[in-house]
Amino acid sequence: MTRDDTKTTVGKKFIHQGEDYTHPLFCIAPGIPCQSAREQASELMGYVRDLTIDGLMDNKPQLLWASHYLSALAKALMGDVELGMMR
Known part of the structure; x- marks a missing residue:
């Protein structure tokens, strides 16, 4: 297992809705392996x-x-991957 295999999403990025995009509608679940999340994005x-x-x-x-x-969704997923990789 390489060091990157232990990195996971943190669950901090949201998909926003609404006229001014300030209403969080969905968020990325924490604990998804970053490699899998990148592939999905x-x-x-x-x-x-x-x-x-x-x-x-x-x-x-x-x-x-x-x-x-x-x-x-892809943008939120990649944003959460970035946060997970920085941990």
Whole structure:
């Protein structure tokens, strides 16, 4: 086991909602191995890319909103990974 294998998320990053994005809606769970969290964030960003392209090409705003929320989840996940790696 390498040193990085023991690093986990800390559960401090939130996905915010609301007009001014100040209402926390979801947070990242603590204790997720950082490597797994990074892999999941990468997977989510692939979906964001696909949904964005499909939403733009097919003029489907609901796909763009889905990509917006998935990108917020990926961002929160990576932010929590960063905090976990700094511990």
